[in-house]
Amino acid sequence: MDFTAYRRLLLDPRIRSLLAVGFVARFPNTAAGVVLTLHVATTLGLGYGMAGIATAVMTLGIAIGSPWRGRVLDRRGVRRTLLPSVIAVAVLWPVVPHLPYALMLVGVFLAGLLALPIFSIVRQGLGVMTRGRDRQTAFSLDSIITETVFMVGPALGAVVATLGSTALGLTVIGLSAAAGGIVLMVSDPPTRSSQLTGPSVPGAYTAAEDQERAVEQAGQGGPVNPGAGAAELMTGALPVVTGALPAVTGSLPVVSADTQDQAAVRAPRQRRRLTAGQRMALLRGQFSWLTGRVAAVYAVAMAAGILLVGTEVSAIAELEQTGQEGAVGIVLAFWCGASAVGGLLYGAMARAVSPLVLMALFSVSTLPMALVDGLWVLAAVSVLSGLFTAPTLASASSTVSLLVAEERRGEAMGFYGSAMTAGSAMGAPLAGVFIDSVSPEAGYVFAVAVSLLLVGVAALLGARGRRRA
Structure with missing residues (x-):
């Protein structure tokens, strides 16, 4: 470290x-x-x-x-x-x-x-x-x-x-x-490399090293092309050309998907004459960055949202049974404090870990909270879950930034936030159904089961993305 x-x-x-x-x-x-x-x-x-x-x-x-x-x-x-x-x-x-x-x-x-x-x-x-x-x-x-x-x-x-x-x-x-x-x-x-001025960026790592980390972090394995960057890894094709550095091959300019999108916007009459197939192709071009591997990270983000909120609601319900709901802050303090420690340790590690692996560990380590009773025991057990919270979120965000080129990274991060927001919005009411109909412990089990299911979905999406690449 x-x-x-x-x-x-x-x-x-x-x-x-x-x-x-x-x-x-x-x-x-x-x-x-x-x-x-x-x-x-x-x-x-x-x-x-x-x-x-x-x-x-x-x-x-x-x-x-x-x-x-x-x-x-x-x-x-x-x-x-x-x-x-x-x-x-x-x-x-x-x-x-x-x-x-x-x-x-x-x-x-x-x-x-x-x-x-x-x-x-x-x-x-x-x-x-x-x-x-x-x-x-x-x-x-x-x-x-x-x-x-x-x-x-x-x-x-x-x-x-x-x-x-x-x-x-x-x-x-x-x-x-x-x-x-x-x-x-x-x-x-x-928000673009072309905007950087002044001192050099911390850590002068090469594009090949960035790609290697993307492969390693997404849990993909396989050979690494030393001449490829993160943008190439996203589609397996030519890197996207930005407006910051004009590129010319021979006498023909390299045209990116973004350039085509902008031209279509500037010519609305011509766009209306496009066939349904052409419109669909244009739409696919606009979302060419959304590969199976990126979608896998979004599944992890949704799983994290469900598990975080579902666990919090279940802890409140469990303490409410014994009239200690006001002390839920103690459990959250242990949980979040452990998350901060886990984040610090993960940030100091020399090797990246796949967000799928971390999300699976996060899910499994939360299950013991369903097996214990009492305020202080619950707080102590929550430490195990907390150690994987911040590392999971950090790994997922880092993977998106490696797999998506700068030109689309803001949109990609927006969808990442939406996936986590959607998971958080679903986690509370769905866990609440199990808490009301069964017990607070069932809320933990539900959140863990759904998050592990989404990890499985993420693994399938990642495998499909690898086959297409």
């Missing part, structure tokens, strides 16, 4: 700035759910059922908006992507608490749809500014930061809502999110 990797990363002021701004800018998003729930359930007196619908609508907006905002990020850059989001959150969240319930649902959907794509910007920036082993370290560090935000953010939102009012809390969320977006617009972190 090489713990000096963290020092190398943090010596770069660009990486320090990106991680710090990402840390602060994530707080409003994590606090929005709990403050919205308290507003609908207590301030409006509509109960937690209606509050659940409101948060589900917001989550749906985020899941739909993340890939779209990521695609805009790829094409327009950080500042042009964030400008409409900054305006939207600054206007919508202060207005939402004063709307009738039906209009409130429309407002929170739009707020989720236009939420700041913090995840895509931070991960895309880290993917550009790091290489090789340092990229694994960077994603591990960001996973730890993200988990810390998810621990503190909801509690901070609840404090603001309790001390002031839920309407004030939602207003603070909107204005602070807008402020974070403005800071990101000013700092304008790079």
Whole structure:
């Protein structure tokens, strides 16, 4: 293990700035759910059922908006992507608490749809500014930061809502999110290699080493072509040519799928004359980056969302049986603390581990929580599960950044976030069905079983992607 990797990363002021701004800018998003729930359930007196619908609508907006905002990020850059989001959150969240319930649902959907794509910007920036082993370290560090935000953010939102009012809390969320977006617009972190200036990127690893890590991390095995980069690995064909470096072969320019897409957009009349087959081919070209191996990582992300939320809900239900639901923070502290330790250890490792392997270990290590009783025993057993949490998320994010070329990485990270959001949205109600009909222990078993099933699906998708490549 090489713990000096963290020092190398943090010596770069660009990486320090990106991680710090990402840390602060994530707080409003994590606090929005709990403050919205308290507003609908207590301030409006509509109960937690209606509050659940409101948060589900917001989550749906985020899941739909993340890939779209990521695609805009790829094409327009950080500042042009964030400008409409900054305006939207600054206007919508202060207005939402004063709307009738039906209009409130429309407002929170739009707020989720236009939420700041913090995840895509931070991960895309880290993917550009790091290489090789340092990229694994960077994603591990960001996973730890993200988990810390998810621990503190909801509690901070609840404090603001309790001390002031839920309407004030939602207003603070909107204005602070807008402020974070403005800071990101000013700092304008790079999302393309062509935007890098100043000191060299930490870890001067070659494209071949990046490809080797992609093969190794995705659990693919097989020979590595030393002349290929991560973009080539994605499709097995020629690397995508970006606008940053014009390429010419003989007298004919190399035309990328992106160039074809842009030409189609600039000529709407011509596009309308395309046949159904041509339209389908164009659509396939737009999603050429979505290989079986990338889809496998998305299955892992969905499994992680289901397991995380399902485990949390089951722990709350188990402690509620003994009247200790107020002490659930102790279990979460042990769980998240172990995750931070696991993330630090994984980031210092010299070798990458497949996200499928880590997700399987994460699932199996969660099962003992269904076999024990008592607050402190449950907290102690949760440490085993926590050790694999941050490494799983770091490995999955790093794999996406290696398999998808820079030109599409924002969109790919958006879909990654949507997959995890969808898993989180499904995890709570589905685990709740088993908790209500059987027992809290059944909630753990359900979450583990579904996550292992998705790992199997991911393995099949990865194998199919390897055969096609």
